[in-house]
Amino acid sequence: MQRIARELNERRAQHLYRTRRVCSSPQGARIQIDGRTLLNFCSNDYLGLANHPAVVAALNEGASRYGVGAGAAHLINGHSAAHHVLEEELAEFVGRPRALLFSTGYMANVGTISALTGRDDVILEDRLNHASLIDGARSSGARVRRYRHRDVEHLDELLTTSTQAERLIVSDGVFSMDGDCTPLEKLIPVARKHSATLMVDDAHGIGVVGTGGRGTIETVSASVDDVPVLVGTLGKALGTFGAFVAGSADLIEYLIQTARSYIYTTAIPPAVAYATRTSLRLAREETWRRDKLRALIERFRAGAQQLGISLPDASTPIQPVLVHESETANALSAALAERGILVQPIRPPTVPKGQARLRITLSAAHEEQDVDQLIDALTVLK
Numbered sequence: 001m002q003r004i005a006r007e008l009n010e011r012r013a014q015h016l017y018r019t020r021r022v023c024s025s026p027q028g029a030r031i032q033i034d035g036r037t038l039l040n041f042c043s044n045d046y047l048g049l050a051n052h053p054a055v056v057a058a059l060n061e062g063a064s065r066y067g068v069g070a071g072a073a074h075l076i077n078g079h080s081a082a083h084h085v086l087e088e089e090l091a092e093f094v095g096r097p098r099a100l101l102f103s104t105g106y107m108a109n110v111g112t113i114s115a116l117t118g119r120d121d122v123i124l125e126d127r128l129n130h131a132s133l134i135d136g137a138r139s140s141g142a143r144v145r146r147y148r149h150r151d152v153e154h155l156d157e158l159l160t161t162s163t164q165a166e167r168l169i170v171s172d173g174v175f176s177m178d179g180d181c182t183p184l185e186k187l188i189p190v191a192r193k194h195s196a197t198l199m200v201d202d203a204h205g206i207g208v209v210g211t212g213g214r215g216t217i218e219t220v221s222a223s224v225d226d227v228p229v230l231v232g233t234l235g236k237a238l239g240t241f242g243a244f245v246a247g248s249a250d251l252i253e254y255l256i257q258t259a260r261s262y263i264y265t266t267a268i269p270p271a272v273a274y275a276t277r278t279s280l281r282l283a284r285e286e287t288w289r290r291d292k293l294r295a296l297i298e299r300f301r302a303g304a305q306q307l308g309i310s311l312p313d314a315s316t317p318i319q320p321v322l323v324h325e326s327e328t329a330n331a332l333s334a335a336l337a338e339r340g341i342l343v344q345p346i347r348p349p350t351v352p353k354g355q356a357r358l359r360i361t362l363s364a365a366h367e368e369q370d371v372d373q374l375i376d377a378l379t380v381l382k
């Protein structure tokens with residue numbers, strides 16, 4: 001395959017080549033990576049639960065009770081009591097009749113979208129939706145139309161000119177690379193007006209957004225009729241691994257029968273589900289984590305503003321600094337590492353061309369001094 005060498009070279013030349021760094025510590029404010037200890041501003045462990053002692057203890061206890069592997073898919077004999085109870089607790093948390101565990105958020109999105117739509121249908125996606133939502137739409141065979149980012153008037157127009165009877169509107173709740181939120185209060189009435197079904201992927205909202213951490217649906221008290229298909233992930237704010245879809249009993253039963261990425265894969269280790277019950281409890285009860293996170297976000301935004309760094313109008317833990325060129329993003333990330341700060345450059349095709357950025361994320365695991373150190377290091381941007 002000549003194409004392999006050619007494309008690798010092209011990527012290098014365009015500053016788009018991706019490499020992995022080896023992390024040898026748990027997640028936390030500081031991590032050991034490639035043999036150095038760096039202040040970590042790029043993980044999605046927003047509540048600081050990925051290495052919480054109670055979650056680690058629950059994982060150990062879960063392993064003692066259930067062993068390591070699930071042994072099979074959920075529909076064979078891999079559906080353990082730990083999975084089952086976690087599904088009930090997740091459903092209750094987001095105020096939906098039922099929830100269904102998937103092995104990853106990627107699989108939840110691909111499986112759900114392609115189960116709900118087919119050749120004769122249309123899917124409307126925000127232009128900045130996560131790759132898994134785009135891939136789900138592609139694999140469904142449905143017509144895909146993308147509306148301008150957060151532009152509900154454009155969505156309305158596209159729906160008006162779509163003739164398909166079944167319409168699925170799909171959006172990130174919190175946009176993963178931009179940190180802004182979908183305008184749910186406007187999406188819901190537009191969906192209703194056009195008899196479309198609304199699907200929200202709140203991978204970065206669950207645990208973080210809303211006083212109770214129920215995500216973007218909490219901010220507008222969106223019912224199951226308003227947002228019939230809700231996706232959440234467990235590997236971000238909840239600090240473990242896996243994902244879920246929440247909705248009506250019929251939706252969940254339908255996905256069990258038809259979602260291929262649910263049916264044809266091994267269930268996540270039951271011990272992980274068991275540990276997630278503990279992290280879900282901590283995320284619900286320890287409201288100070290969200291309060292602390294919010295205060296740190298405000299501190300960061302105020303500090304950045306003093307440096308003249310412009311940030312999008314968003315108060316989520318995702319605070320991207322746009323630098324446009326991939327080469328610049330790489331250089332700045334390297335300069336920050338020199339100063340003891342870990343921030344990944346995010347480049348195309350993860351973001352549109354010309355929109356490379358430093359994606360800074362904050363966590364309740366950080367302290368004020370950590371944020372101050374970040375701000376201090378960001379003087380490299382000047």
Ligand SMILES: *Cc1c(COP(=O)(O)O)cnc(C)c1O
Pocket residue numbers: 103104105106107109130132172176201203204233234235242243
């Ligand atoms: C991370 C992410 C996913 C994928 O979730 P995984 O569990 O990591 O596969 C899906 N959607 C969005 C918006 C994400 O940011």
